[in-house]
Amino acid sequence: MSETEPKKRGFLSRLFGRDEEPAKPAQAPETVAEPALEPVEEPKPETEAVVALPGAEAEAPVVDVPVAEPIVTAPPVDIPELPAELEPEPELVVVAPQPEPFAAPESEPAPAAQPKRSWWRRLTEGLSRTSSALTTGITDLFTKRKLDAGTLEDLEDILIQADLGLATSARIAKAVGEGRYDKQIEPSEVKAILAREVETILGPVALPLAIDATKKPFVILMVGVNGSGKTTTIGKLAAKLRAEGKSVMLAAGDTFRAAAIEQLRVWGERTGAEVVHGQQGADAAGLAFEALQKAKTNNTDVLLVDTAGRLQNKQGLMDELAKVVRVIRKQDASAPHAALLVLDATVGQNAISQVEAFRETAGVTGLVMTKLDGTARGGILVALAAQFGLPVHFIGVGESVDDLEPFSARDFARAVAGLGEAA
Known part of the structure; x- marks a missing residue:
């Protein structure tokens, strides 16, 4: 036991002695490693043990301190002063421009020069598409070319394309060819002949709408197809009659479209005309009876009766229009005293069938041609005059109230032919 003990002791001592010696140097680096980790979390106590770490830490705060100081000193209390200085500037800017723009528009509406642009100017501009198609074709056809049968045929084609109608086109071509075969004719001479012939055809139908003062109210029935501009035409006509000093009442007989009722009410407010209207879908004949x-009772001078737009080939709708006429005549056998058919010039030859159908159903007494500014086929008015001979009371070449004017045969003929205003 005693022998083995020293052996074990010696072995253990040798064993532990070897471990302890290297363990001591190992503890040194462990102690060094520990302070290296500790200064990162707690820099202050370890700064004396490790020189490198406190040095880095000292540099960091030194850098941070100057950066923090300029940030504090950078925003001086000048910022509140700047908005205070900017506030008066917008006040001056706002005040200065206000009187200038307001004064300018006030002086602009004074263009009393616009009436000098007057009806002739608006007419020529409105008919520019029709006249351009005609005059360009005529100029191209007759420039440096002798007159022969082929030239006259080409002229007829140009006139037909403008919807002047077969009979009218042949008549104008014949007038151009008289005594001029195998001769050169200037385009300006052809245009003059065109204007003369058109005026000859339109002259008898260019009649104003006459209001008989002995008939109170003077009942005007307005008819036409969908989209012809009927309701707008009623409003414009009401404005003209009111300007003449006549009392006017409007009957919103287009009960199919709520928009038409509201549109007529707006025109009534603008013109000072009373509007009689019902609910959408109400009986149009009953409303016309009530309005009359x-x-x-009010002793009104003129009663304008609107009707729903209807296609001329829809017999049921045309029968309903005939009912409106019958109901009106129950109160006044002579009424309606005028039945105006509003035609859209852009429909071209279809206007002929419209005149035929509405004349038979509503006894059309006169025509109003609208939207002449939207087509190159304004010659349809000449074809209608030649075929039916119905009075043409008004024509429209725009959307404003002033763009509906009494029809003048000479002005229309010269505008279509691209000639200047008659002296």
């Missing part, structure tokens, strides 16, 4: 009664 009211117009008689």
